[in-house]
Amino acid sequence: MPRPDPSGKPLPAHETQRQIELPECAPKPGAEDRDAPALVRRIMAAPNYVIADEDTDFLNRDEMRSTRLQLDYQKAETLLQENGIAHSIVVFGGTRIGEPRHTEAQVAALEAAQAQAPEDRDIARRLAVTRRLHDKSRYYEIARAFGRIVGAAEGCHGNRLVVVTGGGPGVMEAANRGAHEAGARTVGLNITLPHEQFPNPYVTPELCFRFRYFALRKLHFLLRARALVVFPGGFGTLDELFETLTLIQTRKIRPVPVILVGERYWRRAFDADFLVEEGVIEPEDRDLFWYAESAQEIWDDIRAWYDKAGRPLTGPPGPMQEP
Known part of the structure; x- marks a missing residue:
């Protein structure tokens, strides 16, 4: 028993402990009903007894979508x-655009396969596509160099400006990799898909997130985007x-620089001039x-855009709000 307070008034109760446990802190004993212990275990093992925020089956139900x-x-x-x-500087681009040395090896392997089966149309098609991907592998190095530039600039901005990608391979890996090589933190936003996927290894672990939606x-x-840099992709x-x-x-967000890297690719993939001529934009x-x-051109263009807009690149803290 605790010693009474000299004033004669009760002392504060302990935060978690009691001197005498409440009746519900022990199950009904078998001495009172031999079936009681088994019945209690059955109740506590039932799926509906799991606390709501630990019940993944319940959280995955259709009607819980708003909570998810x-x-x-x-x-x-x-x-x-x-x-x-x-x-953030958001970088997007194709997951199939890899390092030059890797795509070069893939081309060599398919060239060897074609030499063994010169009439195989599937090999010929795959070789043609792989050669084009190897040609685009230069964008991996440009994205990597750009990530290093932003990563090196991060220290000038109070560690507040980071490279953000989808966290996958290809161009996104390259941008995260460059920032990582510069010693900067870098963000990856993965998405849950029906098949297994992995984040690229250059995302800062505590800044890699996986989304359902x-x-x-x-x-x-x-x-948090201060610019969108888009490399060739699908x-x-x-x-x-x-x-x-x-x-x-539509001005749902404040304008930010949008830079398409690789004019030759983008003019064929997306003919905006045609849309203007047709009157739809x-x-x-x-x-x-x-x-x-180039990586330096991208960075210089972003900085020049903010100078012309009369807005600081990093601005006050906090996410960009809708106007």
Whole structure:
């Protein structure tokens, strides 16, 4: 028994312990009902007895989608804030665009296979595609160099400006890799897919997130974005590009620089001049993006854009808000 307070008034209760446990802290004993212990174990083993936030089967039900959407947003938002991530340069590009030495080896292997089977049309097709991918492998090195530039500049901005990618291979790996090589933190926003996937190894571990929903992942790409740098890529790359251009066109977000790397590729993949001629977009919409060819040109263009806009690249802390 605790000693009484000299004033005669009761002492504060212990935060977790009791002197005498409550009746519900012990199951009904078998001495009172021999079936009671087994019945209690059955109740406690039932799926519905699991506390709600630990019940993954319940959280995965269709009617819990709104809760999952909130969690998908809030986990990344909370941890990005805790890590002081205020501003980002978002880099997108093809996952199939690899390092030059790797694509060169793939070309050599297919050339050897073709020499053994010169009539095989499938090998010939794969070789032609792989040669084109090898030609585009220069973009891996450009993205890597750009990541190093941003990573080196991060220290000048109070460790607040980071490279953000989808966290996958190819161009995204290259951008994360360059920032990593510069000793900077770098963010990867992975997405859960039906098949297994892995983040690239150059994302900062505490800044790699995996999303359930594409919509929430896209939101986090743009909340802190100070520029979008888009390298040659496929459907996913085009999706992020067009979504960003639409949001800027409609002023749902404040305009940011949108730079397409590799004019030759992009003019064929996306003919904006044709859209202007057809009257489906305005000339000012065509001017929402431009082309660049080197890492330094990309960085210089971003800085020049902010100078012309009269806005600081890093600005005050906090995510970019809708106007």
